[in-house]
Amino acid sequence: MTKAVVLGAAGGIGQPLSLLLKTNPLVKELSLYDIVHAPGVAVDLSHIATPAKVEGFLPPNDGLKKALTGADIVVIPAGVPRKPGMTRDDLFKINAGIVRDLATGIATVAPKAFVLVISNPVNSTVPIVVEVFKKHGVFDPRRIFGVTTLDVVRASTFVSEILGDLSLTPSVSVPVVGGHSGVTIVPLLSQSTHSLPAGFAQSSLEALTNRIQFGGDEVVKAKDGAGSATLSMAYAGAEFAGKVLRALKGEKGIVAPSFINLAADKTGGAALQKELGKDLEYFSAPVELGPEGVVKINGLGKLSDYEKGLIAAALPELETNIDTGVSFISPAKL
Numbered sequence: 001m002t003k004a005v006v007l008g009a010a011g012g013i014g015q016p017l018s019l020l021l022k023t024n025p026l027v028k029e030l031s032l033y034d035i036v037h038a039p040g041v042a043v044d045l046s047h048i049a050t051p052a053k054v055e056g057f058l059p060p061n062d063g064l065k066k067a068l069t070g071a072d073i074v075v076i077p078a079g080v081p082r083k084p085g086m087t088r089d090d091l092f093k094i095n096a097g098i099v100r101d102l103a104t105g106i107a108t109v110a111p112k113a114f115v116l117v118i119s120n121p122v123n124s125t126v127p128i129v130v131e132v133f134k135k136h137g138v139f140d141p142r143r144i145f146g147v148t149t150l151d152v153v154r155a156s157t158f159v160s161e162i163l164g165d166l167s168l169t170p171s172v173s174v175p176v177v178g179g180h181s182g183v184t185i186v187p188l189l190s191q192s193t194h195s196l197p198a199g200f201a202q203s204s205l206e207a208l209t210n211r212i213q214f215g216g217d218e219v220v221k222a223k224d225g226a227g228s229a230t231l232s233m234a235y236a237g238a239e240f241a242g243k244v245l246r247a248l249k250g251e252k253g254i255v256a257p258s259f260i261n262l263a264a265d266k267t268g269g270a271a272l273q274k275e276l277g278k279d280l281e282y283f284s285a286p287v288e289l290g291p292e293g294v295v296k297i298n299g300l301g302k303l304s305d306y307e308k309g310l311i312a313a314a315l316p317e318l319e320t321n322i323d324t325g326v327s328f329i330s331p332a333k334l
């Protein structure tokens with residue numbers, strides 16, 4: 001009996017993500033929570049002929065508590081999205097408090113649930129969730145994930161476009177590491193399952209890297225004030241949640257990049273910090289998943305000199321983003 005919960009379920013991401021979770025056969029119960037419209041979205045989804053039982057909750061009458069009771073996996077797309085001209089960090093002022101309050105609810109009601117954080121800025125909101133869990137004495141680094149899957153999805157799509165064959169997309173896999181904003185997004189294109197065309201110029205590689213790093217801006221610009229990626233994010237969120245659910249059920253060998261606390265696997269985390277040359281507490285790396293969450297943090301593999309430069313450029317911003325999140329909850333630590 002697996003219960004999934006979506007917090008922020010009536011939003012641009014929340015609705016299609018809830019739809020996709022409703023169609024996942026591993027989900028037996030689906031609870032939707034939002035400050036608006038969640039019961040209506042739930043009734044709508046409840047007519048779909050798949051097994052998951054759907055319920056929707058609003059804040060009054062302990063709605064958050066009811067939504068979270070018995071949760072195995074909680075996905076958080078609650079919060080405001082960007083408008084043109086904004087960075088993800090500009091969202092921190094509003095989203096930090098939203099994520100803190102929702103994390104407090106999870107830590108109190110469903111401390112063992114897997115928590116998948118979509119709300120931006122992910123590089124800071126994941127540390128917020130972790131600090132809240134620490135304060136409640138329920139922190140397990142293996143169970144808290146920043147969802148960076150959209151960067152991986154974009155990398156597969158853009159590489160397939162360059163190879164001139166979109167039908168390759170499902171099998172093209174490119175590790176994307178670091179974090180989830182601008183230069184902290186580091187695609188390791190040299191490790192793509194499908195090589196770029198022979199003679200692919202360095203300038204083209206840089207343009208492709210830039211497109212993956214700033215893919216979010218492409219959508220924000222195209223939506224022209226109406227928000228940021230929602231449908232592709234819902235797809236990516238459902239894909240990552242699906243992997244976590246399969247691992248929870250005992251399937252072995254599932255690996256996916258995610259922004260995690262490196263204490264999730266002490267040996268792998270320490271080895272990664274050594275590779276990075278920096279004692280970062282968080283990093284998005286390929287992680288192997290199991291029934292208890294992160295089983296193993298994989299290293300970066302063989303990097304090109306260009307990729308080494310991208311990692312070096314990502315580290316200072318990542319460190320600042322992480323500190324911003326930690327100090328929002330635990331100012332004394334810094």
Ligand SMILES: NC(=O)C1=CN([C@@H]2O[C@H](COP(=O)(O)OP(=O)(O)OC[C@H]3O[C@@H](n4cnc5c(N)ncnc54)[C@H](O)[C@@H]3O)[C@@H](O)[C@H]2O)C=CC1
Binds near residue numbers: 014036149
């Ligand atoms: N990790 C990633 O790759 C991506 C992250 N995002 C982020 O996801 C977040 C959501 O984006 P959208 O769905 O487009 O925004 P949206 O504005 O369409 O939806 C957000 C939803 O959150 C709800 N909400 C606000 N405060 C809440 C609270 N305290 N409790 C429960 N629900 C609350 C709102 O009522 C709304 O329904 C943004 O922060 C955005 O930047 C967006 C795309 C990709």
Ligand SMILES: O=C([O-])CC(=O)C(=O)O
Binds near residue numbers: 081082088217228229
């Ligand atoms: O760009 C944004 O603000 C939303 C996001 O995280 C993405 O699309 O990758």
